Amino acid sequence: MEGPVKAIILGYGIRGRAYAAYANTHPDEFEIAGLADPVAEFPADAKYPTWKSWEAALDAGVDADAVIISLPDRLHYPSCVKALGKGYHVLLEKPIGCTWGECLAIKKAQIEAKKLVLTGYVLRFAPFYKKLREVVSSGCIGELTSVHHLAAISYGKAAHAYCRGNWSVEAKGTGMLVNKCTHDFDLIEWWTKGKSIKKISSFGSLMHWRPENRPEGAADRCMDCPARVRDNCPFDAYKVYYERTDLRYHFADESDAAILKMIETSPYGRCVYACGNDSVDHQTVLMEYEGGLTIILEMESYSQQRTRITHFYGTRGEIIADEHKIEILPFLGDSTTIIPAQHGHHGGGDREIMTEFVKIIRMNPDPSRYTKILEAALESHRIAFLAEESRRTGTTIGGSSK
Ligand SMILES: NC(=O)c1ccc[n+]([C@@H]2O[C@H](COP(=O)([O-])OP(=O)(O)OC[C@H]3O[C@@H](n4cnc5c(N)ncnc54)[C@H](O)[C@@H]3O)[C@@H](O)[C@H]2O)c1
Structure with missing residues (x-):
């Protein structure tokens, strides 16, 4: 096939952004055909359509070769089956399905559609x-x-x-x-x-x-926790997200101010012994x-x-x-x-999996090869x-x- 592989990205969180980045570094191989996410901030200079839900994106009839599914786990199965039904190749984040039954249903849909389902096994x-x-x-x-x-x-x-x-x-x-x-x-x-x-x-x-291991006097949120308890807690959100910076990549805005606000207001600022x-x-x-x-x-x-x-x-x-x-x-x-x-x-795996995804689609192999790829991942x-x-x-x- 000529030109870059065009893909709609469903879920523009950490994984969605990681895959989208390939379009910047390899524009001759990969082009974004649209992004779907209910809350994410999309790039201001986007020249493609955006949607608030994965269903709307797949119903839009956009000219694309593939769909990248980087949605929460429970949405993998319905979105993958629908994307295959619409004739798209799929790069599907792991897990393939939330149950073995969902995995087998995806396998059936793949065989019927004769399209690629490549699992996000970046390693x-x-x-x-x-x-x-x-x-x-x-x-x-x-x-x-x-x-x-x-x-x-x-x-x-x-x-x-x-x-x-x-x-x-x-x-x-x-x-x-x-x-x-x-x-x-x-x-x-x-x-x-x-x-x-x-x-x-x-x-x-x-x-x-577990609740029974909660230190005496600990508050429900780290920022409300008395210093004598918090100082002794390695899981304190302030230590984990603010003093250390290696987990900040989980958040779209990694600035100090945004991280502090996140600790004060989001589920990630909760006491680890009171998370249900x-x-x-x-x-x-x-x-x-x-x-x-x-x-x-x-x-x-x-x-x-x-x-x-x-x-x-x-x-x-x-x-x-x-x-x-x-x-x-x-x-x-x-x-x-x-x-x-x-x-x-992922030691280069994020980049290499995209290279492979594009390569397989461009190769347009016999459909039995697609089935073998999914079967190997399902094991x-x-x-x-x-x-x-x-x-x-x-x-x-x-x-x-x-
Ligand atoms: N391959 C890997 O190594 C690897 C690493 C981390 C996560 N994952 C997998 O990738 C998937 C995404 O994980 P993440 O860390 O990017 O999570 P995330 O929460 O950062 O991103 C998920 C995104 O999906 C969006 N979303 C939720 N409902 C939606 C809907 N109805 N329509 C469109 N978008 C919707 C959310 O707003 C969010 O932005 C998960 O299934 C996870 O298991 C894989």
């Missing part, structure tokens, strides 16, 4: 994880026997998303494991390619951000694969750093990866450390939903066939 496209995959699949540590994978969220980010924010109440979305760790299950799917999963067990709970949250704050998943390979995935809120650390054990050595470097430690021969070049958000969701079933029922679940 899959990040140079670091591409390199790690290459190293793991090279066989340099023999046959994999076990993998220990930690998804450490950091106490500030976890409080933001899973205690005070969008994913604090499980019934409103997918639960923390599906929301956060479908990325990790997707990476695991890569590393175990060709092996089927036999059994899954999962344990997890909300241990700490029920999301787990930590969870472990144990998986057994055909041939005996075992994998542990640990999702943890209470970490200092936001990172992922993976330790691979094989019959001839180990690999340790920490999102910065990959250390290969063979039992025979010298150790090697690889530091893949990375720049941009991580299938496993994540099975893990949730295990946690909720207290049983070990058979992985069954793909």
